[in-house]
Amino acid sequence: MSNTNILYKQGAEGRIFKINYFGKPAISKERFKKKYRNEELDKRLTKERIRAEAKSILRCKNAGICVPAVYLVDFEGRRIILEYIDNSETISDLIDKLTTKNCDESNEKLKEISIKMGDVIGKMHYNNIIHGDLTTSNILIKYESDSTWNLYLIDFGLSYIKSSDEDKAVDLYVLERALTSKHSNVNWFFDEFLISYRQYGENNERIFKKFNEVRARGRKRTTIG
Template sequence: MASAEAGPSSASPLLRLLSDPSSSTLIKQGAEAKVYRSYPCGPASSSSPPSWLLKYRFPKTYRHPHLSQTITAQRTVSEARALVRCARYGVEVPVVELVDEKEGILALEWIEGASVREWLGGGAEDDESSVSTRGEVCLPATHCTRLISPLPCPSVQLMTAIGHQLALMHAADVIHGDLTTSNLMVRSTPTSSLSAFRVVLIDFGLSFSSASTEDKAVDLYVLERAFLSTHPHSAHLFQRVLESYGERIGQLWRDPWRDIRKRLDEVRMRGRKRSMVG
C-alpha cells in the first residue's frame, strides 16, 4: 500500500515517512492526492504517540513533469498559507507541521473527532465519494458513534459555532471554496465537557484569498446547498449559521453582513434560475 511510494534513500523526510508502512497508513486516495495517517516519532503503539495527517499530491503522469511539479508546488504552498492565515485570525484549523512543496506533501495536525455531517446524522463519507483534496480525515463511523452517543451536541450551539468560525475565516479574506458539512469537524478532547468540542475547518485545497463580498456570498451558498442536499429539513439549522455569522462578522467589521447578505440573495436567485433552465 504505502510502500508503493518508496523512493531512494535521498528522498525527502516526509516522502520517506509516508513510504514507511510501519509509520504511515494510507487512509484515502483520490485523483489529486493521497492521505495518510503518520507517526513521525515511530510506529503506532499503545502509548499513542503524536500523529500527523500527510496529504500527498502525487505526480500526474498526464502532465508534463515540469508543469506537474510547478502546479503541485503552488497548490501545496497555497493551501499551507491559507491555513496559517486562518490560524493568525483565530480560526480553528489544523496546525501546519511541515511543508514540502517540491514533493507536494503537507504535514498537518491530526484532528480527533467527527465531521458535522456525522453529528447531524448524515453518516460517514464512503471512500468512493470522499474528496481527494481533503487535507484531514475524520474518524471511522463506528468510532464516531462511540464518541458522539454519550455527549449529544445541541444543534443550535453547533450551528452558532460554525457561523463564528466562518465569520473569522472571511474576516481574514480567505475563501474556502469547498464548504460542506464533511469539511467541518467537531474536535473531541479527553474531557466530558460539551465546551471541549470545537468546530474545526478543514480541506483548504480549493481556497483562495479575496476581499470580495461576492466570493464570500458564494462560499456561504455552497455550504447552504450542502446542508439542504445532505441533511433534509435543515433549513432552520443553516439559518442559525447565517445569524451567528452575521453577529460575529458585524463585531469584526463595520456591518459587512448587509452587503454579504444582499449578495447571497442574488447568488441564490441565480442558482434557482440555473436549476429551472437545467
C-alpha cells in the same frame, strides 16, 4: 518518521495518511498525480493548491481560528504534513448521527453547532480568507473534554485571500448547497448558521445581501438543452 503509514482517507484531492512525524501524530496529505489530467496542468494545480493550503492555514491560525498546524510543506513530494486532530469527527458524520436520533437533545446540539459554525466562518471571512470548498466534510468537531468542543476547519486547497463580498457569498452558497443536498432533512441548520454568521461583523449584512443575489443566480438560471 515511521514507515508504517496508514491510508486514513482517500479524499477527492489526494490520499491522506496517518503518520508519526517526529513523535507527533500527524496527517500527510499527498496530492498524487491525477492521471486523467494533462501533466502540465496537473503540476500547476498541485503547486497552487499546496501553497494555498499552507498560506490560509497560517492566516487562520493568526486570526485565532482552530486549524491543524502545518508541519511540513513539500512541493517535490507533492505533499503537506499537518497536525492530526485527535478525538474528532466531521460535522457531516455528526449531523447524520444526530438526525437519525432526532430527539430534543440532539436538535439542541445541532443548533449549538450551527451557531458556532456561523461564528467561525464569520471570523474567517472577516479575515478575508475564502475557503473555496466549504462543506460539512471539511469542518471537524474536536472534543476537548466531556462538555467542551471546538470546530476545526480543514482542507484549504481551493482557498485564497480576497476581500470581495462576491467571493464570500459564493463560499456561503457552496456551503448551503452541500448542506441541502447531503443533509436534506435538516433545512433549518443552515438558517441558524446564517443568523449567527450575520451577527459576526458589520460587513456580513452586506455579504448576506450578495449571497441572496448569488442564490437567485443559481436557482433561476435559464437552463437550455
